[in-house]
Amino acid sequence: MSSNAQSPVSCDVKELALAEAGKRRIEWAFQSMPVLQTIRKQFIKTQPLAGVRIAACLPVTTETANLLATLRDGGASPVLCASNSLFTQDDVAASLVRDYIIPVFAIKGETSEQYSAHIGSAIDSKPQITMDDGCDLVSVLHAKRQDALEEVIGGTGEASNGAGRLRTMSKEGALRYPVIAINDATSTRLFDSRYGAGQTAIDSIIRATNFLIAGMNVVVAGYGWCGRGVAARAHGMGANVIVTEIDPIKALEALMDGFRVMSMPDAAAAGDLFITVTGNKAVIAKEHFERLKSGAILANAGHFNVEIDLECLARMATTRRLVREFVEEYALRDGRRIYVLAEGRLVSLSAAEGHPASVLDMSLANQALSVEHLVKNHSSLEKRVYAVPEELDRKVARMKLEAMSVKIDRPTPDQEHYLASGPEGT
Numbered sequence: 001m002s003s004n005a006q007s008p009v010s011c012d013v014k015e016l017a018l019a020e021a022g023k024r025r026i027e028w029a030f031q032s033m034p035v036l037q038t039i040r041k042q043f044i045k046t047q048p049l050a051g052v053r054i055a056a057c058l059p060v061t062t063e064t065a066n067l068l069a070t071l072r073d074g075g076a077s078p079v080l081c082a083s084n085s086l087f088t089q090d091d092v093a094a095s096l097v098r099d100y101i102i103p104v105f106a107i108k109g110e111t112s113e114q115y116s117a118h119i120g121s122a123i124d125s126k127p128q129i130t131m132d133d134g135c136d137l138v139s140v141l142h143a144k145r146q147d148a149l150e151e152v153i154g155g156t157g158e159a160s161n162g163a164g165r166l167r168t169m170s171k172e173g174a175l176r177y178p179v180i181a182i183n184d185a186t187s188t189r190l191f192d193s194r195y196g197a198g199q200t201a202i203d204s205i206i207r208a209t210n211f212l213i214a215g216m217n218v219v220v221a222g223y224g225w226c227g228r229g230v231a232a233r234a235h236g237m238g239a240n241v242i243v244t245e246i247d248p249i250k251a252l253e254a255l256m257d258g259f260r261v262m263s264m265p266d267a268a269a270a271g272d273l274f275i276t277v278t279g280n281k282a283v284i285a286k287e288h289f290e291r292l293k294s295g296a297i298l299a300n301a302g303h304f305n306v307e308i309d310l311e312c313l314a315r316m317a318t319t320r321r322l323v324r325e326f327v328e329e330y331a332l333r334d335g336r337r338i339y340v341l342a343e344g345r346l347v348s349l350s351a352a353e354g355h356p357a358s359v360l361d362m363s364l365a366n367q368a369l370s371v372e373h374l375v376k377n378h379s380s381l382e383k384r385v386y387a388v389p390e391e392l393d394r395k396v397a398r399m400k401l402e403a404m405s406v407k408i409d410r411p412t413p414d415q416e417h418y419l420a421s422g423p424e425g426t
């Protein structure tokens with residue numbers, strides 16, 4: 001049930017009365033977002049987005065709220081709908097409407113019909129810029145709402161799986177305007193995935209179980225951008241980390257980083273806690289369930305809930321029960337008990353709050369600067385997917401360092417000349 005009476009703008013949010021709590025949380029997050037704070041100050045002065053209509057389909061969180069406030073302060077008229085019906089924070093949606101006068105169409109737990117209708121409402125604002133997460137807004141625009149395509153000059157895409165869909169559209173010649181893939185920026189990917197995903201995976205598992213990580217055998221499946229972070233954080237808390245991989249280079253890297261590397265069948269017999277973060281399916285499956293120790297805990301930190309073959313585990317179980325919030329016990333026929341966290345869904349967002357604001361600061365700064373870049377340069381851009389321009393990527397990292405009062409060296413003119421002319425010496 002939504003209550004939008006007395007709304008200052010058109011919206012569909014759960015309850016405007018939740019706004020006060022949302023406002024406090026948005027302001028709390030903003031304190032940890034110094035790069036976005038700096039951009040907001042600059043935008044207020046220079047108004048680079050004056051009159052630009054923006055439709056954003058993003059997680060409705062405190063950090064997104066601060067991004068939209070920054071765009072609005074830069075002169076834009078943003079409208080927000082959710083990029084996943086489960087990740088909307090209703091108090092934030094309410095505050096954006098009541099306190100920031102930004103139209104929002106998002107309710108946590110909305111049906112798929114509501115989800116589609118909300119994307120439709122965002123498109124009704126006739127955007128000139130789109131900001132997407134998993135590519136749902138862009139897909140609807142291209143497939144069903146071509147009437148609204150005419151005025152779009154560019155877009156940004158946040159998530160890596162969304163960028164994949166955009167690249168497919170681009171390859172097929174279907175993309176009708178230039179899009180910048182935010183997740184590819186080093187200042188986003190390196191920090192979001194390694195430090196954000198690394199910390200939140202461990203944080204969410206501790207919140208769900210209240211277990212001591214020190215001394216545990218923690219198996220991390222996948223040693224990519226996120227897996228490196230998860231393994232490092234688990235090690236930092238005193239776990240004996242075992243890495244499983246299918247890529248020999250990544251496996252070697254894990255080995256030389258000091259971790260034990262094993263096949264999953266071997267790791268299955270040794271592990272106490274398993275964290276999948278591969279982007280692949282059935283990484284822990286029947287042959288592995290058969291070897292797990294009783295009491296083993298299985299968690300997934302990858303995007304989709306397919307990394308642990310839970311249908312198979314359910315077939316192997318005689319009974320299942322929730323033993324505490326987010327912890328489900330599977331009692332197997334041979335007497336072993338296996339524990340699955342958050343139904344195998346992305347544990348960081350299910351059992352905790354997702355990435356901390358200070359790491360999202362950089363991705364959302366890349367978003368804001370990319371929107372400015374698109375507004376300035378759209379006429380010279382092709383209808384394809386672009387990376388975040390390198391100078392913006394570096395600018396974001398520099399701004400973050402400045403906010404942390406960290407100074408780095410600049411090369412002297414002589415050093416620049418030496419590097420440019422091809423280093424030599426004996």
Ligand SMILES: NC(=O)c1ccc[n+]([C@@H]2O[C@H](COP(=O)([O-])OP(=O)(O)OC[C@H]3O[C@@H](n4cnc5c(N)ncnc54)[C@H](O)[C@@H]3O)[C@@H](O)[C@H]2O)c1
Nearest residue numbers: 197222224225226244245246247277278279280301302303
């Ligand atoms: N938890 C979070 O907060 C968070 C944040 C960003 C992304 N993600 C998600 O995490 C997943 C991984 O993202 P990434 O950026 O690290 O990807 P990545 O491609 O950098 O790394 C994935 C790694 O998994 C390995 N892998 C694939 N199949 C495997 C298997 N069967 N067994 C062992 N290893 C296997 C690959 O070789 C690769 O090294 C994706 O689903 C992504 O959407 C989660």
